[in-house]
Amino acid sequence: MLGALIIVFREVIEAGLVIGIVLAVTRGARxxxxxxxxxxxxxxxxxxxxxxxxxxxSQAVAGRGQELFNAGVLAVAVVMLASHNIxxxxxxxxxxxxxxxxxxxxxxxxxxxxxxxxxxxLAVLREGSEVALFLYGILASGESAADLLAGGVAGLVLGALxxxxxxxxxxxxxxRHLFSVxxxxxxxxxxxxxxxCAGFLQQAWIVTALSxxxxxxxxxxxxSSLFGRVLHTLxxxxxxxxxxxxxxxxxxxxxxxxxxxxxxxxPRAANVHAAAE
Amino acid sequence: xxxxxxxxxxxxxxxxxxxxxAADETSLEISIKDHRFTPAELHAAADxxxxxxxxxxxxxxxxxxxxxxxxxxxxxGAAEITVRVRPLKPGRYHFVGxxxxxxxxxxxxVE
Numbered sequence: 001m002l003g004a005l006i007i008v009f010r011e012v013i014e015a016g017l018v019i020g021i022v023l024a025v026t027r028g029a030r031x032x033x034x035x036x037x038x039x040x041x042x043x044x045x046x047x048x049x050x051x052x053x054x055x056x057x058s059q060a061v062a063g064r065g066q067e068l069f070n071a072g073v074l075a076v077a078v079v080m081l082a083s084h085n086i087x088x089x090x091x092x093x094x095x096x097x098x099x100x101x102x103x104x105x106x107x108x109x110x111x112x113x114x115x116x117x118x119x120x121x122l123a124v125l126r127e128g129s130e131v132a133l134f135l136y137g138i139l140a141s142g143e144s145a146a147d148l149l150a151g152g153v154a155g156l157v158l159g160a161l162x163x164x165x166x167x168x169x170x171x172x173x174x175x176r177h178l179f180s181v182x183x184x185x186x187x188x189x190x191x192x193x194x195x196x197c198a199g200f201l202q203q204a205w206i207v208t209a210l211s212x213x214x215x216x217x218x219x220x221x222x223x224s225s226l227f228g229r230v231l232h233t234l235x236x237x238x239x240x241x242x243x244x245x246x247x248x249x250x251x252x253x254x255x256x257x258x259x260x261x262x263x264x265x266x267p268r269a270a271n272v273h274a275a276a277e
Numbered sequence: 278x279x280x281x282x283x284x285x286x287x288x289x290x291x292x293x294x295x296x297x298x299a300a301d302e303t304s305l306e307i308s309i310k311d312h313r314f315t316p317a318e319l320h321a322a323a324d325x326x327x328x329x330x331x332x333x334x335x336x337x338x339x340x341x342x343x344x345x346x347x348x349x350x351x352x353x354g355a356a357e358i359t360v361r362v363r364p365l366k367p368g369r370y371h372f373v374g375x376x377x378x379x380x381x382x383x384x385x386x387v388e
Contacts, residue, residue: 007376054338055353063359066350130340133351134376137337140354203348205326205361218344240344 001151004138008155010224011131014233015043015123016159020166021189022116025084025182027171032113039117043124050125051132067204070126074197077122080115081190082256085183087112089260131156185234187256192236194252195245202242210244302326309352310334312377319385327362327385339381343372346385 019040026032050057050069057065131152138148173181201207218239223232231237236249303321307314307329321327331341336354346365352358365387374381 003379054351055356058350058352058356058358066358130351133338133353137339137354137376141337199347202363203350203361205363208363211363222344224344240347242347 001147001154004134004148004151005155005158007134008131008152009158010226010229011127011134012156012159013162013226013229015120015127016162017166017230017233018123018189019120020163021170021182021185022120023163023167024170024178025186026113026116029113035113035117036120039120040124043121044128046121046125047128047132050129051136054129054133064204064206067200067206071197071200071204071206073122073126074193074200077119078190078194078197078252080119080122081186081193082252082259084112084115084119085186085190085256085260086263087115088179088183089263090265183260187253187260188235189233190256191249191252192233195236195238195241195249198245198248199238199242202244207244210247211242213240214243214246216240302328305329306332307383308332308334309339309374309381312337312339312374312380314372314374314381314383317383319383321365321385321387323367323387324364326364329360329362329385330357331360332357338376340375341372342375343370343385345370346372348372 019036022036022039023033026036054066057069059065061068135149135152138145138152170178170182198207202211216239221228221231221237221239223229223237223239228237228239238245241249303325305319305321305327307316307319309315309331312335319329331350331352333339333352333354333356338351338353341348341350341352341358341360346360346362348360348362350358350360362385365385367387370385370387372383372385
């Protein structure tokens with residue numbers, strides 16, 4: 001049972017953290033909860049479908065289907081996160097101050113929330129399909145299924161707990177700082193996902209350049225450990241990254257920071273302190 | 278985001294180059310039965326691309342995973358997957374079946 005719990009929990013940590021961050025980012029915005037939980041539901045439904053067709057997906061594109069699917073899902077998530085940050089840089093300051101003043105002001109950021117809902121859906125889809133497949137395997141095997149299933153469900157509950165802890169941890173941050181904190185978190189998250197995307201493209205041999213390992217810290221902090229996994233999600237930590245992954249990580253980080261700086265309205269940027277703080 | 282688009286273009290270009298790498302590779306086969314790998318040890322030559330076909334004879338799905346080989350790939354029950362490995366230096370590269378890590382263990386020995 002413990003084995004099943006750990007496997008499922010390890011898969012859902014990332015989605016759990018993403019949901020917690022998105023809930024904190026959209027807090028106070030009318031209707032945002034519906035977007036977020038709609039995203040979770042859509043992602044879970046998609047995960048079931050992907051798990052059902054796992055074999056067909058693997059066989060697609062000369063056996064590269066799984067890698068291309070994962071890379072595609074990750075790429076879309078990165079674009080959504082980046083565009084959210086750019087949108088917030090353009091409009092967010094007014095929103096943040098409004099929210100702080102009025103508590104729960106109506107916000108016209110539906111488009112940006114839709115992007116975040118999609119990020120949630122994609123995180124649940126990607127991780128959820130592996131969980132669904134694993135739980136399906138338990139059901140199919142029949143042996144001591146009830147025990148393993150209990151472990152799996154406990155793993156899912158722990159994942160939800162990660163969401164809750166992330167959310168409640170973030171909302172204790174004063175509203176005027178929350179914006180800077182979540183912007184930084186989303187930027188790091190996006191860079192980590194972009195590096196993962198590069199990893200899948202390399203695994204499929206779609207990209208063959210820069211495949212050498214840059215460092216190996218698997219002896220000190222393996223990214224399969226719980227703490228390693230949390231760091232993996234939050235800042236994109238990888239214990240044996242390829243050169244391409246490092247390049248993509250830095251390029252995404254720099255790209256988002258530069259794009260948000262350019263998007264920020266100039267006169268306001270002068271009297272409000274910098275976002276990178 | 279701009280740099281990301283450039284990256285996508287670069288990836289697309291590299292895709293063309295990647296397909297060209299096909300000849301002169303080592304083809305290996307491994308099967309999973311009762312959550313164990315057979316053979317548990319694979320052998321391959323150094324500095325040559327390696328293609329491993331993983332056949333899952335169990336009814337339950339498995340995830341073929343190797344940190345050292347940078348592979349993370351799900352294989353459905355009673356199905357097979359193709360794993361592509363870049364040319365390697367001599368050494369022992371560990372891999373596991375993530376869903377049954379206690380029994381599903383193996384090594385790729387590169388000489």
